[in-house]
Amino acid sequence: MSATVGTTNRDADFALRMQDADSGYYVLFVPNGTPWSKDNGCLVSLLRKTAGEESTLAMYRGRGISEAGQSAKITATAKGPWFEVQLNGVTVIRTKDTTYASGFIGLRIYGQEDMPCDATFSKLMFY
Amino acid sequence: MEATDDSVLLRRYAENNSNEAFAALVTRHVNLVYSVALRQAGNPHHAEEITQAVFIILARKAGQLRHDKAISSWLFQTTRLTANNFSRSETRRHRREEEAYMQSVLNETGSDVWPKIAPLLDAAVAGLREPDRRAIVLRFYEGRNLREVGLALGASEDAAEKRISRALEKLRSFFSRRGVSLTPAIIAGVISANSVQAAPTALGAYVATVAAAKGVAASGSTLTLIKGTLKLMAWTKAKTAMIAGACVLLTAGTATTVILYSQVKPVQSLPKNWSVLRGDVGQWTWANGKINAHSTTGDCLLASAR
Numbered sequence: 001m002s003a004t005v006g007t008t009n010r011d012a013d014f015a016l017r018m019q020d021a022d023s024g025y026y027v028l029f030v031p032n033g034t035p036w037s038k039d040n041g042c043l044v045s046l047l048r049k050t051a052g053e054e055s056t057l058a059m060y061r062g063r064g065i066s067e068a069g070q071s072a073k074i075t076a077t078a079k080g081p082w083f084e085v086q087l088n089g090v091t092v093i094r095t096k097d098t099t100y101a102s103g104f105i106g107l108r109i110y111g112q113e114d115m116p117c118d119a120t121f122s123k124l125m126f127y
Numbered sequence: 128m129e130a131t132d133d134s135v136l137l138r139r140y141a142e143n144n145s146n147e148a149f150a151a152l153v154t155r156h157v158n159l160v161y162s163v164a165l166r167q168a169g170n171p172h173h174a175e176e177i178t179q180a181v182f183i184i185l186a187r188k189a190g191q192l193r194h195d196k197a198i199s200s201w202l203f204q205t206t207r208l209t210a211n212n213f214s215r216s217e218t219r220r221h222r223r224e225e226e227a228y229m230q231s232v233l234n235e236t237g238s239d240v241w242p243k244i245a246p247l248l249d250a251a252v253a254g255l256r257e258p259d260r261r262a263i264v265l266r267f268y269e270g271r272n273l274r275e276v277g278l279a280l281g282a283s284e285d286a287a288e289k290r291i292s293r294a295l296e297k298l299r300s301f302f303s304r305r306g307v308s309l310t311p312a313i314i315a316g317v318i319s320a321n322s323v324q325a326a327p328t329a330l331g332a333y334v335a336t337v338a339a340a341k342g343v344a345a346s347g348s349t350l351t352l353i354k355g356t357l358k359l360m361a362w363t364k365a366k367t368a369m370i371a372g373a374c375v376l377l378t379a380g381t382a383t384t385v386i387l388y389s390q391v392k393p394v395q396s397l398p399k400n401w402s403v404l405r406g407d408v409g410q411w412t413w414a415n416g417k418i419n420a421h422s423t424t425g426d427c428l429l430a431s432a433r
Contacts, residue, residue, distance in 0.1 A: 012420075021405040021428050062306070079172055106401070106430030107411075111422030122417040 001105055002075035002086075003124045005029055008068050010036040010111055012119035014076045016083070017103035022052040024103050027076045027085050033068040035115055044074070044087050048099055057083070060092035071120070077127070133198045141189040149189075152198070153182055159199060160206050167210035177213050181206050241317050244302060244309075248318065251301040259294035266291050267318040404428040 005012040011030045018024030025048055032042035045059040064087050066072045075086040085093035105126070111117030133155075139148035157178065164177035184205055185198070192198060244251075252263055258280065265271045265279055266287075277287035295311035302309055309317075403411065406427030412419045420427060 015428060015430055018404070018428075018430055021426070082172065104431045106404070106428055107418065107420065108426070108428045109410075109420045109422050110426050112425065113423050116421065116423040117427075119420045120417045121420070124418065 001124070001126045002073060003107075003121045004071045004073050005119065005121050006066075006069065006071035007031060007034065007109075007117065007119040009034050010115060010117035010119070011109065012074075012121065013108040013110070014074065015104075015106035015108045016076060016078050017100040018106060019100060019103050023050050024100055025049070025057075025078070025083065025097070026054070026108060027074065029072065029074050029087075031066050031068045031070065031072070037068070044085060044092050046083055046085060046093050046095060048097060050099065057097055058085075058093045058095040060085075060087070062092065064088060064090060064092070071122070073123075137189050137192055137198065140186070141192075149186060152185070156199060156202050157182075160202050163203055163206040164210055167207060168213060173213060177206065177209050180209050180213075184209070241320075244307060244317070247302075247305070251298050254301065255294055255297060259290060259297065262287060262290045263294045263298070263318075267315060270319070401429055401431050404430045 001014060001016075003014070007029075011028050011034075013029065014027040016025040016027065025046060028043065028045045028047060030037050030040065030043050030045075034042075037043075041061055042065045043059055043061050044065065046057045047054045048057050049055075073086075073088050075084075075089075077084045077086075081096045081098045083093065083095055083097060084091055107121055107124075109117045109119045133152065136145075136148040136152050139145040140152070160181050161174055161178045164181070165171060165174035168174050168177055181202060185192070185202065192201065252260055255263065262276055262280060265276045266273070271279070273284045273287050273291075276291065277284045280287055280290070282290070292311065295314055298314050299309060299311050302314070406422060406424065410421055410427050411429050418429075420429075
């Protein structure tokens with residue numbers, strides 16, 4: 001799946017191969033300059049969530065991550081055991097995990113009272 | 128019989144946009160294309176992608192091919208070309224990944240760093256000016272001492288040492304820009320220790336024999352590689368205009384592949400079969416072609432039906 005995503009304050013995420021709300025994979029997009037990134041840095045990452053517990057499988061913190069409020073095209077592909085994430089057409093993550101072989105896809109955000117999340121997803125495409 | 132059927136099916140697809148006709152062509156030839164792709168790519172996932180690309184090309188060229196009585200030979204050739212192109216794309220992708228990975232690698236030392244800088248080392252050295260590159264190659268790839276480097280460069284030992292020092296500083300800067308902080312001394316040590324490894328014993332003799340015969344006994348793949356390399360060299364000479372043209376072609380090809388990959392179109396509204404798995408429906412809204420999401424209450428998950 002792919003989408004043009006953006007957030008002014010926190011993160012905009014994809015969900016892949018979800019088994020339920022607590023198990024599956026998340027692709028996180030955290031742009032630079034948000035309140036959240038001040039503490040955690042800007043990044044694109046792939047997380048595995050199992051029974052609510054999250055673990056990072058791969059993380060990219062390099063060039064090309066846009067600023068807060070600017071949009072970026074994120075493409076996430078899960079094919080067999082391989083996961084690939086592209087940021088504006090450039091592969092930034094490619095890794096392998098065999099925990100969940102299938103599941104549903106989705107969009108995800110996470111916000112808190114003192115640090116809300118506002119995100120946009122457009123040009124949503126499924127392959 | 129089958130050849131005639133191919134042309135009929137192609138014509139139906141080209142002239143009437145018959146998806147059934149095209150599906151019949153795919154069913155008939157997919158094994159051939161996949162097998163050729165698999166042999167060339169050596170990876171089932173890659174072979175699938177190549178197969179898909181070949182049939183996309185067939186769809187685009189159906190109008191030109193509709194009079195062909197047998198498209199199997201065309202498919203074979205196109206599969207090979209596509210697989211070759213795929214290999215080059217994979218190489219580029221791998222390089223980008225290495226670059227991306229290097230962004231996150233900081234302040235590591237010698238032995239840890241080699242596997243990460245190795246893919247970019249030759250590019251870094253190639254980017255040096257000719258005298259600097261010669262100095263680095265002689266000193267660290269060939270293991271010459273400073274006096275020998277100086278002689279080869281037509282300079283004194285001191286001058287050779289200064290040139291190597293400056294070249295190492297340029298390499299340090301190259302890697303630093305990609306997130307790897309190393310001292311020139313570590314770079315020198317790592318390159319010396321790892322840049323050249325022994326080739327298989329029989330390889331040298333074989334290569335010498337084949338090269339002496341100007342490639343007459345070389346394998347098909349080697350000849351193709353040579354041809355590709357020669358083309359690349361010609362391209363390099365042609366420089367800006369052709370490179371710009373190639374970029375346009377590449378961009379157009381990529382866009383087409385994305386669109387045709389599974390004939391997808393952007394979602395025009397919130398997907399009907401989706402539901403909110405966690406959070407509140409009101410946190411997700413559709414406006415001006417965008418899905419807007421807002422949360423102050425933790426996890427919000429909008430997901431497809433399973």
